[in-house]
Amino acid sequence: MSLDHYTYRVTWSPEDAEHVGLCVEFPSLSWLAETPEAALSGVRRMVAEVVADLKANGEPVPEPLAERRYSGEFRVRIPPELHRQLVLMAAEQGVSLNRLASAKLAG
Template sequence: MSEFRPEISHYTYRVTWSADDQEFVATCAEFPSLSWLATSQIEALQGLQEMLREVIADMAEQELAIHAAEEGMSLNQYVLRKLSAA
């Protein structure tokens, strides 16, 4: 199975200066519990976007695992069945 690369450009980002941390902090409106600190605005945004890719991919994997378990199948069996139905 190929690596899942979620589309992260459709989210709402904000990069601000944190006086407390003395770094820029990037946040995402759709995932308010996530943030990334860095010394530059670009590094803060890029760090958050990479973390968001990982979080979304993990969420998708967990969702597939739940569906597989509900149907009494291994994750591999479930994915193969879904791919062959497509």
């Protein structure tokens, strides 16, 4: 596993008036900096330190999202009336409910 495989983001924080570096796999970590480059560099260093600490203490290290395997399936609970409407919509379009839902989720 490489630290480069984690999902990093840099965004602007109006509250702090600085860029904030984030890592999706470590939601409690962030790094504020004047430039996006410094925010990314800072959060990457912080993640490296945390991973090293976790390993040193024999604790589990989060798996990068990019390395996880996905089944392509998930369950969603919706109200019965919405279920009915979607089934009707799928039937009118001549597609399965699964295909209709996939298309809607894809935007």
